[in-house]
Amino acid sequence: MDKMSGYAFVAAGLSTALAMVCYALYALSGLRAARVQTAGVPTTSGALGFVSGPRTAAIGRYATMLGWLATVALLAGLVFRAIATGHGPFANMYEFSLAFAFGTMLSYMYFERKYHQRILALVALPVALAMMWYASTIPSTIEPLVPALQNNLLLTVHVAVAIVAYGSFSIAFGAALLYLLQPEGGRWGLPKPQVLDEIGYRAVVVGYPFLTLTIILGAVWANTAWGTYWSWDPKETASLVTWLMYGAYLHARVVRGWRGSRAAWLLILGFAAVLFTYFGNLFFGGLHSYSGLNTMN
């Protein structure tokens, strides 16, 4: 089973990389089509303004298929791994990174279906690829669970929920990055600024309740394992920082003047906080360091 999960992850990595190539080609030909269109030659215009020709559309479909393949392969890998280890993907950074990659791919595919903006893949897929690459550089050995991590159900849900949140925030980050990168007037065949703004917001709308739930479940778990629901442990604190930042972003949406690039910057900051929360335990030791209870040695 562990071997199978390894193969599945390799397959996922390869399909993501291939999908990335297709998405890049798609974007490039979209760019060309956009130029052609500005030159006055009629082309078909896709939903929400992305310009595409017939050839482009074919590449786009292949890209999407490969993207789904990668998502399914990641899921299969995680399921095999869970069968092999007997618990959810929370025992070490290897498992958690692949889960993060899965969350990002899944959110991306969901948003692609909903908004038809394949260009987002140019940011989202590299995030997923980076996570898979990172996982491949760290030990994948199955470690037995220390006592604190043996609360299986609570932890599995805690992590599953966190992954959905992180995945959505990756998409919000992608939309914000494209928003900030696009030249004045939104050329380059990029989606309209309002569309990017909208996707960023939608992604946070999905991610925010999940992040809230992650923190609450974390508090419940801490309360059963350590007797305190909150101890200002660095990882906890970092997730609170993330939560506050996206909270500020959501309010920015209600205040009209904060739309656009200021809101996009908040999304970039928010994602920096996500990455910090995620990788934080590499440079701060706390209760959350995955060795389990540090007082129990």
Add this chain to the structure above:
Amino acid sequence: MTHEVRTPPLRPTAVAPGQTAASAGLMDYVDAGLEGLWHLLTSMRVAMVLMMVLALLSLAGSLIIQITADQAGDSAMRAEFLSMIQPRYGGWTNVMVAGPGAVTLIAGIAMLAYGLHRFSKRGELTWELGTGVAVAALGVLVLATDTLGLFNVFNSLLFRVLVAGLVISLVACTAHRIPGVWRTATKPRVDVGASFFEHAPQHESVVVHATADETLATVRTIFRNRHYRILTQSDGTVHLYADRFRFVAFASLAGHISLVLILAGAIIGTTFGYRNPSFVIAEGSTIPTGTESGLAMKLVTFTDTWYTTVADVPSDYASKVELYKDGALVAAQTIRVNDPLTYNGATYYQKAYGQAVVMTVKDAQGNVVYSQGLPLDQTAGDGSGRDAGTIQIPGASDVLYVFGTTGTSDTTIQPGQVRAVLVSAANNSTIADQVINQGKAQTMGNYTVTFDRESQYTLLSINRDPGQILIWLGALLLFGGFTLIFLLPQRRVWARISSRGATSVLSVASLGRRDAALGTDFDDLVTDIRAALQTPAQG
């Protein structure tokens, strides 16, 4: 207007330009000041700034070593902590201590300067003036009182003031929104005036070849099929108001108020709760728990189990305990990590464990003065890292210190031995200092000391937190409230039908606010209405 809750707060200007005339009395200034304060507290921008500043401070707190509560409470330990971190952060240490206060002061001065600038140029008294003074004063106060700065973020004055500010703002905001939300839910304005249909973010107008009543019937059906609540009113012109998920506004209020509940829970917990983070008890011993009078805990056995497949990975820690109330057994459980014991509101958690030694001490008459497991839960002060325990001989001023071995490589105290040091507390002199073997009675001063055998102790954390109920209730409201807002976005649509004979003009408008999805919904609605009324689409 029914939709005033939606409008972003205007930039609060305490006093309008014309009102700054010298004739303005003191009360006018007080009024204006209070009004300005209210604007400030209900301003979303202020809330956002507070959230971001709290996020940044917390970030610092997660990156920088934080002093523990014990250390912070004791001036000698504080000094020791600061001297310990000095080499690590060098010259930055002082910057980190004074930083938060200094930045606050500078921010206050900057705001004040800006306010003064505005005042001198245009004679406006703006919120920056008052806020600047307050922020600068806070900066001075923090600089004067806070000696730990970024090393004690979460207990610092600045952090508390900011949290308090956010909570006050939350309460003010919620209070501010309640009347509007209530009115919207119970008696929303149906007639919003003609100009609304020209200026609303989303609006459409359709000419229909039907009477007003026929048009209303059709529109009504469409709204009803979409599960809208419909209210109408007529004064020749037909006014219609329709909404969906109106209760979600209450979910938003509940979601916001939940944060106040959580904070209240935390304050109640720390103020009225009982907490002992290290309750140490050796196997075989019975010790008062400290949670209530007459309650004692006995540790029957402690077992640590390790994986056989991998080195040094524990699989289980289990403390088999019994609770006695006035000598009668009231509870018995094996406490594990993730499986605490709860009795009478107090919860006992497995936290750590360690080595204990069973010692027997007899006095000169041969009476047993001590015979039980002694937890070696202290660390020897000589830097050797040895575990140590202390026996205060009952009825005497003598103290017996016991040191354990550090393992097989220890040449001074070998496995199967302890070192015992008898000190007379009366004149602080060492009476005897010996390494003793297990099972052999040893004379030390006036006592006979026996190291019977090795055993273990467990370290539990005891917690009675009356605030917890509020915490979990708040968490539930928080999650439920915010999820509902996102899952069921509120929709509010106004329509107006005016007729001239056989033709009517139908205007529809909505307040699209945060997202285009609302706009899309509105477009769908209008498309449906057009189809039903069979009017040609117009751009």
